[in-house]
Amino acid sequence: MKQRSQGLQVSGVSKVFHTARHTSRVALDNVSLALPAGEVGVLLGPSGCGKSTLLRMVAGLEAPSRGQIVLNEQPVDGPGKERGMVFQRYTSFPWLTVRDNVAYGLSINGDGASMREGVVDYFLDAVRLSDVANSYPHELSGGMQQRVAIARTLANQPQLLLMDEPFGALDPETRWQMQALLQQVVKKEKTTVLLVSHDIEEAIYLGDRIFFLSSHPGRLREEIIPEFKSTLPAGDREAMLASPAYREMELKIRRMMSEEKPQAA
Ligand SMILES: Nc1ncnc2c1ncn2[C@@H]1O[C@H](COP(=O)(O)OP(=O)(O)OP(=O)(O)O)[C@@H](O)[C@H]1O
Numbered sequence: 001m002k003q004r005s006q007g008l009q010v011s012g013v014s015k016v017f018h019t020a021r022h023t024s025r026v027a028l029d030n031v032s033l034a035l036p037a038g039e040v041g042v043l044l045g046p047s048g049c050g051k052s053t054l055l056r057m058v059a060g061l062e063a064p065s066r067g068q069i070v071l072n073e074q075p076v077d078g079p080g081k082e083r084g085m086v087f088q089r090y091t092s093f094p095w096l097t098v099r100d101n102v103a104y105g106l107s108i109n110g111d112g113a114s115m116r117e118g119v120v121d122y123f124l125d126a127v128r129l130s131d132v133a134n135s136y137p138h139e140l141s142g143g144m145q146q147r148v149a150i151a152r153t154l155a156n157q158p159q160l161l162l163m164d165e166p167f168g169a170l171d172p173e174t175r176w177q178m179q180a181l182l183q184q185v186v187k188k189e190k191t192t193v194l195l196v197s198h199d200i201e202e203a204i205y206l207g208d209r210i211f212f213l214s215s216h217p218g219r220l221r222e223e224i225i226p227e228f229k230s231t232l233p234a235g236d237r238e239a240m241l242a243s244p245a246y247r248e249m250e251l252k253i254r255r256m257m258s259e260e261k262p263q264a265a
C-alpha cells in the first residue's frame with residue numbers, strides 16, 4: 001500500500017505582491033518545507049521576511065504566485081475548518097461575550113450542546129478567563145483578548161493550527177503559561193502546529209523544527225531541529241534554559257538574526 005504523507009508540504013512557493021504604481025515585491029521566493037503531522041514547526045526570521053504571508057497562504061487566505069501547498073494529501077486552495085488560525089492582531093468578535101467567542105466555531109460545526117459547554121469551559125479555564133466569561137472583549141486587556149482568540153481556535157480542535165505571533169502581546173508569565181498550554185493541547189490532540197515567532201527562546205521551546213527565513217526576498221535559509229530536547233524532561237523550560245546545547249543553539253540563531261537586516265517599510 002502507498003505510504004500516506006500526512007502533514008504539511010509547502011513546495012516551491014513564491015509570492016509576488018503587485019503594489020500601486022505597477023511595482024512588484026517578491027515577498028517569498030521558492031520556499032519548500034515539510035512539517036510532519038503532530039509536530040510543531042516555527043517560522044522564525046526578521047521582520048518583513050514573509051512569515052505572515054506564508055502562514056496566510058497555508059490558511060488559504062492568500063494564493064501562492066507559484067508552487068503548491070498540500071495538507072494531509074489535500075491541496076490547499078482556500079480556507080477550511082480543518083485549519084484554525086490565530087492572527088497577529090486580536091480577532092475576537094466584539095459583539096459576543098468571551099464565552100460565546102470561545103464557543104463560536106463549535107456552534108458553526110454543529111456540536112451537541114452539552115459537549116460544547118464542556119469544551120468551552122475546559123478552554124476558558126485553560127486560558128484563565130473563566131471569571132470573565134460573560135464580559136465583552138472591549139472590557140478586557142489586550143493580552144486577555146488575545147487569550148480569547150487562542151481559546152476559540154483551540155476549542156475548534158483543528159488538524160492544523162496556524163498561529164501568527166500568538167503570544168507577542170502577553171506579559172512573560174502569561175506567555176509561559178500559554179506556551180505550556182499549547183504544548184499540552186498539541187500532545188493530547190496530536191495537532192500539527194505552524195507558528196510564527198520573533199522570539200528565539202519560544203521557537204526552541206515549542207518547536208520540533210524551526211524554519212529560519214531570510215529576507216529580501218523571503219527564502220528558507222536553514223531548518224534547525226532542537227534534537228537536544230529529547231534528552232531533557234518534556235516541557236521543562238528551566239532544564240532547557242540551563243542546557244549548554246540550548247545556549248549554543250540560541251547563540252547560533254541570534255547570529256543568524258543579526259546577519260539579516262529587517263526590511264525597511
Ligand atoms: N497585501 C500586501 N501587499 C503588498 N505587499 C505586501 C502585502 N502583504 C505583505 N506584503 C509585503 O510582503 C513582505 C512580507 O510581509 P509579511 O507580513 O509576510 O512579513 P513578516 O515576516 O510577517 O513580518 P513581521 O515579522 O514584521 O510581522 C513585506 O515586504 C510586506 O511589505
Ligand SMILES: [Mg+2]
Nearest residue numbers: 051052053088
Ligand atoms: Mg508578520
